[in-house]
Amino acid sequence: MADTSLRERALRHLARRDHSRVELTRKLAPHGTAEEIEEILDRMTELGLLSDNRFAEAWVRGKAGRFGSARLRHDLAQRGVPRDTIDAALDAECTEGEIERARAVWNSKFGGAPADAREWARQARFLQSRGFAGDVIRKLLKESPDESA
Structure with a gap:
């Protein structure tokens, strides 16, 4: 029973x-x-x-549009997925680059370049909370609006 x-x-x-x-x-x-x-x-x-492999791929597929690799890696590790399975899932499902995903998240939230240092810091904190790396954030926020097009 x-x-x-x-x-x-x-x-x-x-x-x-x-x-x-x-x-x-x-x-x-x-x-x-x-x-x-x-x-x-x-x-x-x-x-x-x-299947841990299927779980990891589905998790990454569902969350990759909103979160960076660091956040996805952390979330999967918290759920007990082995490191090699996490790496394989990220490689398989994150076909577009980290900067493109960060740009899409940033555009949906802000859509415009920061006007001053305070706004830059606010946008950087938001992207960092979403799991994007510091170098990706700096590159994204330093480019002018016509460069992203």
Whole structure:
């Protein structure tokens, strides 16, 4: 009975969205022993229902338009995805460069060059909070509006 309940819980979580193995383990931990959870997750991996690679690619695909590589890398690491899987997902899904993604985020929020140092700092903080690297932010905010076209 407990095994069926645990399997059903895992399937319900996976039906909503892909999860990493570590993330699903955390969600199932209050409902079963570590051995039961590992057994269920191993079986789900065998059946192709659970995949860290698929989870990482879907996560990057869904978030790459709004966040920089540093933020995506951090979010995936927090969800227990291995570093090599994160690197592969970023390489596969982030086909456009970091500067182009930063420019798209910046244009949707601000659309214009900073008028003074205070505005420059505000825009830089926003882009930094979105996970874009400092050199990308400096390059983007230093270019004149006609250069980005």
